[in-house]
Amino acid sequence: MASSKPEEEAKPSRISRLRFKKKDMPGGLWMKCEGCTTTIYRKELEEKGMVCPKCRFHFTLPGPARIQATLDDGSWTELFADLTSLDRLNFVDSVPYAEKIERTVKRTGQNEALLCGTGEIQGRPVVLAVLDFRFLGGSMGEVVGEKIALAAETAQAQRLPLVFFTSSGGARMHEGMLSLMQMAKTCSALAELSDAGGLSICVMTNPTTGGVTASFASVCDLTLAEPGALIGFAGPRVIASTIRQELPPGFQRAEFLMEKGQLDAIVSREDLPGMLAKLIDYGTASWQEYAGRGRANAALKLLEDERQKAPGDSSPEQAVDGAS
Numbered sequence: 523m524a525s526s527k528p529e530e531e532a533k534p535s536r537i538s539r540l541r542f543k544k545k546d547m548p549g550g551l552w553m554k555c556e557g558c559t560t561t562i563y564r565k566e567l568e569e570k571g572m573v574c575p576k577c578r579f580h581f582t583l584p585g586p587a588r589i590q591a592t593l594d595d596g597s598w599t600e601l602f603a604d605l606t607s608l609d610r611l612n613f614v615d616s617v618p619y620a621e622k623i624e625r626t627v628k629r630t631g632q633n634e635a636l637l638c639g640t641g642e643i644q645g646r647p648v649v650l651a652v653l654d655f656r657f658l659g660g661s662m663g664e665v666v667g668e669k670i671a672l673a674a675e676t677a678q679a680q681r682l683p684l685v686f687f688t689s690s691g692g693a694r695m696h697e698g699m700l701s702l703m704q705m706a707k708t709c710s711a712l713a714e715l716s717d718a719g720g721l722s723i724c725v726m727t728n729p730t731t732g733g734v735t736a737s738f739a740s741v742c743d744l745t746l747a748e749p750g751a752l753i754g755f756a757g758p759r760v761i762a763s764t765i766r767q768e769l770p771p772g773f774q775r776a777e778f779l780m781e782k783g784q785l786d787a788i789v790s791r792e793d794l795p796g797m798l799a800k801l802i803d804y805g806t807a808s809w810q811e812y813a814g815r816g817r818a819n820a821a822l823k824l825l826e827d828e829r830q831k832a833p834g835d836s837s838p839e840q841a842v843d844g845a846s
């Protein structure tokens with residue numbers, strides 16, 4: 523399929539140009555889709571930007587690939603990359619925490635789970651922060667919290683919109699209470715940005731759970747998600763056994779949350795840069811005029827108007843089935 527490339531396809535989409543390093547992705551030549559359980563040839567999946575060709579399930583993207591898929595080529599400048607975690611509790615589970623960090627740094631080539639920097643989305647300058655699930659499950663410890671606060675401060679100082687991508691198992695248990703403190707810290711950093719008239723957007727991708735969902739990811743001015751993304755606090759089994767009720771189909775998937783009003787929009791991977799550019803245009807028209815949610819609401823209203831003009835454009839529904 524990929525062997526011949528017609529000349530007229532001179533401009534391949536941003537997604538199809540994504541490059542993956544072998545160490546970035548788990549599994550061998552074939553991968554099983556979480557959504558429809560089809561076995562897919564990995565190369566084909568990579569060519570489709572890690573979106574299942576059958577059910578459109580969006581696989582988790584490694585941090586660097588996400589940055590590449592989102593920002594204009596060559597616009598990324600990483601910030602605060604040298605911050606590294608401290609093992610303050612001398613925490614040991616199966617492997618000492620310090621050793622685990624050391625190994626993960628070596629394997630991923632990055633010092634922490636959050637990649638933060640500046641760049642441009644279709645020509646709009648932004649501060650971008652991406653949680654990488656490959657780094658201890660994208661968990662939030664002291665450094666991730668600090669980098670999020672620094673990202674918010676940078677956005678405020680440079681008057682830039684702040685865009686997050688999350689994929690995370692939640693707070694980093696190896697850091698105990700210090701990791702839970704980051705929930706409050708990141709929320710207050712975002713509140714400050716909002717009070718100053720800044721705009722924050724979070725795109726939750728599969729999976730976004732625990733203390734990340736319960737803090738900065740959910741309090742951004744605008745919350746988007748990729749189709750079929752698992753988004754929640756506690757896992758479904760814990761909830762079902764606590765409330766002793768069967769959970770509804772599609773529980774904790776993006777479409778379910780959208781229906782319940784917890785998300786502003788579900789956007790397919792290939793449409794994300796365009797949508798973010800649009801929201802940034804709507805949302806940052808005037809830093810001074812609105813504050814926080816007021817501006818986000820203005821952006822949403824414009825978005826809604828546009829949707830009504832062109833109905834039936836997006837079709838994320840397909841990804842719901844089988845994703846649970």
Ligand SMILES: [Zn+2]
Pocket residue numbers: 555556557558559560574575576577578579
């Ligand atoms: Zn699938």
